[in-house]
Amino acid sequence: xxxxxxxxxxxxxxxxxxxxxxxxxxxxxxxxxxxxxxxxxxxxxxxxxxxxxxxxxxxxxxxxxxxxxxxxxxxxxxxxxxxxxxxxxxxxxxxxxxxxxxxxxxxxxxxxxxxxxxxxxxxxxxxxxxxxxxxxxxxxxxxxxxxxxxxxxxxxxxxxxxxxxxxxxxxxxxxxxxxxxxxxxxxxxxxxxxxxxxxxxxxxxxxxxxxxxxxxxxxxxxxxxxxxxxxxxxxxxxxxxxxxxxxxxxxxxxxxxxxxxxxxxxxxxxxxxxxxxxxxxxxxxxxxxxxxxxxxxxxxxxxxxxxxxxxxxxxxxxxxxxxxxxxxxxxxxx
Numbered sequence: 001x002x003x004x005x006x007x008x009x010x011x012x013x014x015x016x017x018x019x020x021x022x023x024x025x026x027x028x029x030x031x032x033x034x035x036x037x038x039x040x041x042x043x044x045x046x047x048x049x050x051x052x053x054x055x056x057x058x059x060x061x062x063x064x065x066x067x068x069x070x071x072x073x074x075x076x077x078x079x080x081x082x083x084x085x086x087x088x089x090x091x092x093x094x095x096x097x098x099x100x101x102x103x104x105x106x107x108x109x110x111x112x113x114x115x116x117x118x119x120x121x122x123x124x125x126x127x128x129x130x131x132x133x134x135x136x137x138x139x140x141x142x143x144x145x146x147x148x149x150x151x152x153x154x155x156x157x158x159x160x161x162x163x164x165x166x167x168x169x170x171x172x173x174x175x176x177x178x179x180x181x182x183x184x185x186x187x188x189x190x191x192x193x194x195x196x197x198x199x200x201x202x203x204x205x206x207x208x209x210x211x212x213x214x215x216x217x218x219x220x221x222x223x224x225x226x227x228x229x230x231x232x233x234x235x236x237x238x239x240x241x242x243x244x245x246x247x248x249x250x251x252x253x254x255x256x257x258x259x260x261x262x263x264x265x266x267x268x269x270x271x272x273x274x275x276x277x278x279x280x281x282x283x284x285x286x287x288x289x290x291x292x293x294x295x296x297x298x299x300x301x302x303x304x305x306x307x308x309x310x311x312x313x314x315x316x317x318x319x320x321x322x323x324x325x326x327x328x329x330x331x332x333x334x
Contacts, residue, residue: 003100009049038067065098129293143168234265
């Protein structure tokens with residue numbers, strides 16, 4: 001098979017499209033003929049040799065990627081043969097191997113795909129979708145809410161916009177550049193603004209009021225995150241997520257000090273990692289969030305934005321993701 005391998009930590013050009021031996025499934029495992037492989041910001045950090053969050057650095061050489069969708073083409077010893085030929089998606093956990101034409105995983109990680117759910121959409125939900133569902137565990141949106149989603153044209157942000165509209169909340173979505181702003185409009189946001197333009201905060205105030213927001217969802221960090229938080233009404237909530245907001249590729253964290261929160265009368269919380277794990281009873285229970293994302297997609301509530309790259313262009317996909325030159329979830333197609 002062909003796969004993308006990393007032989008040494010460093011820049012995106014270290015990702016090499018190569019021919020490697022086909023993997024074989026072991027007991028309790030299946031092999032997936034991959035139709036879509038997800039690319040995550042964490043992948044770019046691991047490629048550089050930076051450990052971000054709970055994901056360990058891989059042993060080299062490695063095939064990166066932890067999100068795949070496709071069709072089961074082989075099963076291991078003792079594995080139910082009914083899986084053969086079924087379309088599935090899987091999060092591989094801490095085991096890499098997704099940037100490939102074939103990937104192996106245990107049956108406990110599989111999601112059988114309904115007919116209406118495509119592989120590229122499914123792979124956007126099994127990792128990025130579960131994070132969105134985890135973020136939403138920290139609030140209960142209703143028609144009484146007005147929310148702002150920063151990076152609203154990204155993989156997570158686009159799902160948050162759609163879910164907030166589903167719950168009846170008024171939604172402002174902020175994104176960088178006219179193409180992304182138009183995409184946010186297409187997601188159903190009541191207002192879409194370009195945060196690369198001066199005065200984007202004033203456009204939100206003109207639309208909704210002086211301090212109109214009940215919730216800010218942001219994974220950007222830095223000055224953008226801090227500007228967004230000033231739009232929160234007293235009693236509002238700022239939910240910070242994503243590795244960009246912790247300073248990786250963003251240059252700063254937007255979570256406010258306790259004194260700043262008291263002055264504004266708001267609550268600011270970073271929700272990634274242990275706080276999110278606690279919401280589902282531990283890191284081993286993240287599948288609950290994957291199931292929620294898949295169910296909402298099957299019901300038509302969530303329709304992921306997907307930015308496709310050929311598998312052979314994984315290095316270009318990484319560069320585009322690192323420079324915020326992508327729209328929605330980045331997906332490699334073998």
